[in-house]
Amino acid sequence: MTTLDSDQVRSLDQTRQLLLSLHTSLVALRSDISQNPQLPSWPALQTHANLISNNLQTITDSLSKHRETFSSAVVNPLPQFPGKERAFILETLLRTKLEPSVEEWIEEGETVATQQQKSAHRGLSTADRDALWQWAPGAANAEARKQKWGADYTLQEIQNGIENVKTGLLRELVEPPEDDDVDDDDEDEYDEVTDDETGPVDKMDIEPLNPDPKSTSPAQNPPLLPRAPQMSMESMHKFMTTGR
Known part of the structure; x- marks a missing residue:
């Protein structure tokens, strides 16, 4: 039976001190939670968590460094x-x-970890994702039609008065054109055109597009990257x- 040299004894004593420091940090956290009528403040809990995390990381590094010595040592x-x-x-x-x-x-x-893994949110189901892809284009188009594009003010800002809008910008903002002028110009153009000049015009019926939900193929999501399973306690x- 061989005895430990000075370096191995020093590594054992260093690990003992690290474990004692971790024990002190855990006892301090438990006393703060149990003795006070209210929970400690968030900065105090964060300080305890940082100390415990640093102690665990230091112990892990020490065990990895002296793994051969600790695995072969016998009391x-x-x-x-x-x-x-x-x-x-x-x-x-x-x-x-x-x-x-x-x-x-x-x-x-381990029981708590297993329950958390079972109840973890896995995202939308296939049916919900397909319904979302079918609803989103129409909703986005309807929302876009409520705005007047080509200017720096929204319809709500124009209705409330653009003089009340405070943007902090130095440049002059563009006000959207009025719809009445455009409509009047269009009506004048239509008034000038007569049936004698143009003759009969073919009419074409336009039916609204109702895509079949079954035939619509939603965009494929990128595959999820594999994740390593969580280490048990x-x-x-x-x-x-x-x-x-």
């Missing part, structure tokens, strides 16, 4: 170790399974404790 208490006075520490170091409370916590976390805790 073997020496005869000089006070087993009776520090029996709790000895039992903790020699334990090969998780504590019952920790196992229950991991099972509860048991695997995450095992990696944090053993580095594997």
Whole structure:
């Protein structure tokens, strides 16, 4: 049996200090939530979350760096170790399974994660997406017909008075032309034309276009990129404790 060198002992002590810092951060968060009658403020919760996240990241880096040492190290208490006075520490170091409370916590976390994955929003169904594609063009066209294009003011702004519009722009804005002038010009042109000059005109009936919903093919959405499954709480805790 070989003993650990100074670097390996230093890495173990460093990991112990990191775990102690993580434990302190978790205890501080629990005390702030349980002791105060109201929930802590959002900045306080964000500070706790940042500290815990940084501690977890540092522990993960340390376990990855010293993975070979931690995976091959075996706890073997020496005869000089006070087993009776520090029996709790000895039992903790020699334990090969998780504590019952920790196992229950991991099972509860896995159950919550499974329920969240099942109830996650998957987007619109095929029927709803097809209905949306059929409704959107007509709705957009109807909304566009309510506006007067080719100017810098909307119909609502013209009705309320363009002198009340405050844009902050230095350039002179263009006011849309009046429809009455255009209609009068069109009527004058039609009055000048007589039947004797033009003769009979063929008429063509125009039927409204009613596309068949079944024949309409909606635009195809781009394929979703594959995502890696979420790591289970048991695997995450095992990696944090053993580095594997």
